[in-house]
Amino acid sequence: xxxxxxxxxxxxxxxxxxxxxxxxxxxxxxxxxxxxxxxxxxxxxxxxxxxxxxxxxxxxxxxxxxxxxxxxxxxxxxxxxxxxxxxxxxxxxxxxxxxxxxxxxxxxxxxxxxxxxxxxxxxxxxxxxxxxxxxxxxxxxxxxxxxxxxxxxxxxxxxxxxxxxxxxxxxxxxxxxxxxxxxxx
Numbered sequence: 001x002x003x004x005x006x007x008x009x010x011x012x013x014x015x016x017x018x019x020x021x022x023x024x025x026x027x028x029x030x031x032x033x034x035x036x037x038x039x040x041x042x043x044x045x046x047x048x049x050x051x052x053x054x055x056x057x058x059x060x061x062x063x064x065x066x067x068x069x070x071x072x073x074x075x076x077x078x079x080x081x082x083x084x085x086x087x088x089x090x091x092x093x094x095x096x097x098x099x100x101x102x103x104x105x106x107x108x109x110x111x112x113x114x115x116x117x118x119x120x121x122x123x124x125x126x127x128x129x130x131x132x133x134x135x136x137x138x139x140x141x142x143x144x145x146x147x148x149x150x151x152x153x154x155x156x157x158x159x160x161x162x163x164x165x166x167x168x169x170x171x172x173x174x175x176x177x178x179x180x181x182x183x184x185x
Contacts (some may be wrong), residue, residue: 042134042164044184047079047091047100050108054089054132062124074098086116087125090177108133109179126178133165133180149178 045053055066067089071082077096081089088111093103110129112122123146130142137145141161148159149169158166158181168179 042182042184045105045133045182047093047103047105050105050132051079051081051089051091051100053135054108054129057128057132058125061128064121064124064128080111083125084118084121086113087111087118087121089125089129105182107179107181109177111175111177113175114173129178129180130165130167133182134163137161137163137165146178 051067058064058066065084067081067083069081073080073082077092079091079093079100081091083089090109090111091100092106092108093100094106095103097103108129110122110126112119126146127139127142130137130145141163145159145161145167149167152159152169158168158179160166160183164183166181166183168181170177170179
């Protein structure tokens with residue numbers, strides 16, 4: 001009797017464990033698929049590679065200054081590249097370890113000090129940053145994203161067009177920034 005009860009309890013535990021695990025995994029997969037379908041996704045990118053893509057966009061399509069390690073500061077787990085006085089490219093890795101050649105990018109942003117004498121360059125820099133994060137976006141799609149994000153100023157919300165990135169915008173008395181959030185599979 002004890003042996004039979006032990007076998008029955010073991011079978012129930014085994015079924016319970018496998019049933020619960022499968023259901024949770026299936027739900028997580030379904031949620032991920034729905035999110036990707038709605039928001040899109042991009043491939044994971046290494047910090048150095050994404051900065052190189054940004055620089056390629058800059059050099060090939062403008063006369064702006066590219067990001068250079070000559071003007072790089074590492075602070076609070078972020079990489080700050082001085083582009084021109086008052087304008088910075090900031091790359092935030094998922095997990096900072098101090099190695100740009102292996103760290104995966106979590107998000108990027110363009111930080112702009114208000115009243116910088118180079119503020120007129122911001123729109124071009126932002127467009128190149130967005131393009132570096134997803135080169136499949138058209139100029140028209142980028143313009144639409146930038147117009148939409150400005151209407152949500154400081155609301156804490158981002159805009160997404162279903163192609164794997166979301167754009168955010170925040171502002172305070174001293175500076176403003178455009179964030180480009182990467183959505184991964």
